[in-house]
Amino acid sequence: MAKTLIVLLGPTGVGKTELSLRLAEMFNAEIISSDSRQIYKDMTIGTAAPTVDELKRVKHHFVGQLALTDYYSAAQYESNVIRFLENYFREHDTALMTGGSMMYIDAVCKGIDDLPTISESLRNKIIGIYETEGLDPIREQLKTLDPDYYNQVDLMNPKRVIHALEVCLMTGKPYSSLRTNTIKQRPFRILKIGLLRDREELYNRINLRVDKMMQDGLLDEARRLYPYRHVNALNTVGYKELFTYFDGNFTLEEAVEKIKQNSRIYSKKQMTWFKRDPEIAWYHPEEEEQIADFIRNNL
């Protein structure tokens, strides 16, 4: 039997968690979470992380294991997951990856180029320039160090421009020369299943889920995390809006509305990303039988 990684993906709120548990049980698989926020500890309510009971039902990996202040990236996720699977597949035939972090999923399924981790001093230096002089000097330097990439980046996007320059300075090579543009081959098969609902249905679920999170204590969770509000892990829908409320710039009602709205926007961005992947077989989450058949037929 071929080793297979089943990937269950879809926009936030579509119903991945519940289905993933059942499929995992059905196919005797453990779950690998591909969620860039659930991988952190202490933010379980706002990220709709699997509950204690759910974690008991099926063994999960890559959930709740990082401190909020830990640095993490899609590339680290890739290598961690690949290393994990190497081991895992010695004893198992199927693994179930589920989550909505598009880039994390692609990092595992397609690979991500090998780039150096940027030193903190270099990062701070460039951020410093950006904050005092703006993006122009950074663009200019990128233009001389990597004209190719300069011509194709979104010059309006500070994160991209800054990162490209960081890589150039860190390696002494043009960033574009490190971009291989190839898809890595994995020693296991990948079966992608996308979950889809029509927009109205999805948006209703998202709205209801946010109300549920509030009932479950999201406000307290956010208050506990407030001292860490500047860490990247908390630049996250569900928290940043409540922090704005704590700062006195939203009423609580406004904050909750914003959480719903930003969740809807996020789900749309996820769909935009997923839509261009032709390998995904799309199903409605309630088509459990069809999904199970599809998996069986492809194992």
Place this chain on the structure above:
RNA sequence: GGGCGGUUACCAGAGUGGCCAAAUGGGGCAGACUGUAAAUCUGCUGGUUUUCACCUUCGGAGGUUCGAAUCCUUCACCGCCCA
């Protein structure tokens, strides 16, 4: 009953004779995406049209003017003040 202020596109809100299909923000829609990605960024947003262009809009009706969202008359509605 009297006085004043207001009525602009999905919402808020600029615009006070031509450069106005109408600033800006919000919302909505679409998109980009390889190292903090639940991040970051972009485009569109009256209609037909690829562009040019044309058509219909600034509470209603009428008027002044070569030309009106902008000026006048009147009606309707909203707000505040005096009765």
